[in-house]
Amino acid sequence: MFFQYCSKVKSFLFVVLAIFKALEDVFAAFLVARYINLAQTKNYHELFSLTLVAVVGFMIFTLLGLGYRRIKTSLLKDINVQFKNDLVAYLLGTNNELKLDMSYLTNDLKQLETARIEGQLNIVLYALQFLTSFFAGLVANLILTIVYALTSLIPAAVQRLFQKKIETSSVTWQTSNSAYTAKVEELFKNLSLIQLYDVRKLFSTKMQKPILNLEEALRKMNLNIGYTTEALIGTSLITTIVIPFLLGIYLVMSGHTTVGALLMIAQLSNNFTGPLIAILDTLNTLKTTDSIYQKYLTAKNAKRALDLPSPKDFDSLSLKQISFKKLYHDLDLQVLNHEKILWTAPSGFGKTTLFKILLGELAPDTGTYTLNQINVDPATVHAYFAHVAQEPYIFADTLQFNLCLGKDIPKEKLAEVIELTGLTKLVAQRGLDSVLQPAGADLSGGQKQRIELARALLQDRPILLIDEGTSALDPKLSEMIHEKVIANFNGTVIEIAHKLSPKEQALFTKKIALDELSE
Structure with a gap:
């Protein structure tokens, strides 16, 4: 996880600020319930008091949100610096048995930094959004919240149907990307020779295949991720709107809950399904970086000290x-x-x-x-x-x-x-x-x-x-x-x-x- 590569203090502060950011949605849902219920009481004094609480509360959450963004970008910088320093130390201290090339140190490493590490940071926030909203919903209405939560888990089964294809297409894309980058490097290195002997058209043709392979591999990987996302969205709409609202309206009509509580849980349910879908989607993306990350770990473990002892006298x-x-x-x-x-x-x-x-x-x-x-x-x-x-x-x-x-x-x-x-x-x-x-x-x-x-x-x-x-x-x-x-x-x-x-x-x-x- 990300905390292995950065300050523990910053990691702790990030989690604390992420909790407050997750609570912002709970606060907003609470206000919705209060406003709806107040509409039936005509209590103008409480209406203005609630509005004042809302304005002050959102201002505080905005300030905390700024702090969250600041600490998140700081963590990403620290982790990216650590990754690059480890890889430079590996390259300088070994014979590069892993054959790390420019493609890995640029495209692959950037994917590792953004898709994996930023994805892990986002998963922390998504998980906190789900937990805070779930417990707030339990307070509002136990049965309705449990139904919302259970139905939100169904998309997880859908995600597993596409997982293998995503992993396979990711490996194919990485291979194609490396081959394309190698050809581009070769092209730049020999550009003057190609121009000298007027073989531009030949090399333009030779570049078409690696370009096509790269873009086709990227298309298939993005298509598999897109299919997974669409299947998750379609499933969640059925399981988290149709079924829960059927139960919710019945409970309101039978007097077992209020309209405000129903709307509060309905709004919070976005943080049942939304974060879970986001977590699953992010996990899919994380899978695409597994081989890149394993190569980084191998390089990190293989790096040697950069300061070597002076040699003894030569005989x-x-x-x-x-x-x-x-x-x-x-x-x-x-x-x-x-x-x-x-x-x-x-x-x-x-x-x-x-x-x-x-x-x-x-x-x-x-x-x-x-x-x-x-x-x-x-x-x-x-x-x-x-x-x-x-x-x-x-x-x-x-x-x-x-x-x-x-x-x-x-x-x-x-x-x-x-x-x-x-x-x-x-x-x-x-x-x-x-x-x-x-x-x-x-x-x-x-x-x-x-x-x-x-x-x-x-x-x-x-x-x-x-x-x-x-x-x-x-x-x-x-x-x-x-x-x-x-x-x-x-x-x-x-x-x-x-x-x-x-x-x-x-x-x-x-x-x-x-x-x-x-x-």
Whole structure:
């Protein structure tokens, strides 16, 4: 329930204010009964007194209603923040085994926040409306209230007839939504390529199927919910108006109750049937979020601490009899501290994949991976590595943030690394506080690679992995950076490169042709 994810004080205050909001309908029904009965007495003094009570009472209930709305929106905010923080912690602390994608983090999560959590808050109010109205009705007329209450339960049986279809159509909609979102993301990512080769019409046609599947799945889900709602309304009109009024009019005609009491219970009966139908309808909606919620719970339980202990000193790493898919088989490698190693292999061998295995992002199909003679923990092994990727990661943040990733780096060390990686001119022109565009759209390929390299050096990790880290630089600048970085890095370097000059290759202590080691 919602109170698991927010302040207990706020939850208690919400329930208290919801009780007062539910009592507003009881107060209104009481006034109806009093006004109807007063019409038969011609007591003008009591009429004006009752009107004064009505005005003051509704003003108080309005103020309490404002408080109810305020605390409800505050609870929703707190819960939504908790959900998002848990999922971010999961993504940052794991390898995303659940395969959470943009569709889940946007569309599905929004449905979870609104349809499930807000639905639970509404159920609390609906239940209180039913209970307060039911007990007030018992005071007015026991028999008539019981009849109203019993007949209002009949729609529950109707709801169960549609429950399975709603659940099935909900799962189909979620699957279609994920497929559609994936296709849209792919379309945006490759838009320039599609336009370049004039295949717009082809991709417009390819998008029609996921769009149609999504909308058809949504239509069926909404139709099943709509059928359920209409069946509930039709059933409730018969069971909560025709039958109870038949009994009520008979009791008035036989002198066992008053017209005012009948109208009061009739008005309160809206809070017998209305809240129950709303509860059942909301429960149907909640069912549509079950799989989304279960995935959130799994992510919440799987998230790990974001602050990991610093790695111990690096001694050696070893890959023995490593196989991964069809890329390589029975691969053996050993790397010792302070070695400077250049890895080479033909295109398609899987050099970048091998880096991902070292980083714990991928697990080999067979074989063992040890670090300091201990089997690696995929969740923490990355703490030994700094990584210069083929495609540099640039955040839409300041240049200093992109270099330091928010860490407190001494100015002297930052200045030294900026000089080592040839970023002095960029920093002088733009300043460390300048904000970069998303994905470094305002930077050249070489500038992005140098930022990536500088960032790796500033992280103070014992092993530096470089994956084509200077491929976008001119040969002279690449040589200069290699001479400075390779020679001055106080640790282990493993680099993948195709176009290094003989002078650059001579800086490495070992050169390994990976394709000669793998069967």
